[in-house]
Amino acid sequence: MQLATWNVNSLAVRLPQLLAWLDANPVDAIALQETKLVDERFPHADLEAAGYAAQWFGQKTYNGVALLTRQPASEVVRNIPGFDDGQARVIAARVGELRIVGAYFPNGQEPGSDKFAYKLRWIDALREWLRAELAAHPALVLMGDFNIAPEDGDVYDPVAWAGQILCTDEERAHFRGLLGLGLHDAFRLFEQPPKSWSWWDYRNLAFRRNQGLRIDHILVSDAVKPLVRACAIDKAPRRNERPSDHAPVVVTLER
């Protein structure tokens, strides 16, 4: 079984690339972020034709998440229950024995800003909701664009990025707070190539120079961890014409 996450940076633009990727990588489920589509415009028919049931939750212009699954999804939750949020950032569902949570974490823009405070508050709310979710659904996967590089080794130039957005101590402490629930960074369960990133800025030839950050993650619960067989970032779509600035991350589970 394979699960994936991909920030597509506009599903309207990237739908052909997504369909091509799913054709080559027929994962069992994929969480999408930054669909940037109101719900009426979500291309569920194209995805169903490709063999995927879709759950989606969007808004105008910004954000927007979706969960595509080979088998039907149930018990769908949109955003964090009890957290008043005008932004579409979370979609969760039960898929077989798994609870899958797809999330698009706030960017935060600038440490100390209102958006940064919102980011930390949002993660706090996510963590407390997940604490309850894990109690009810021990086999849980949290995946998405976390907008956090957890360690210096997840940053191409940690000195230049020290204290910058995505790399602050507060964001990293919040990431560790999620791990404290009994979640594990699937990518780090395995030896990985050095300089493995999931996002490269569109500017400055960053991809060609491999100047990126690893900010897209798949966290697996204690119950899922023994089933994890592999985890990898697929850089291939970043070489497409008109690519997303993010690459998909894929985890392989036994069964």
Add this chain to the structure above:
DNA sequence: ATGGCCTTGGTACAAGGA
């Protein structure tokens, strides 16, 4: 060339991303 982006809404360019 020593700097270089992309998307949306809306139709000029600002806002947001990371």
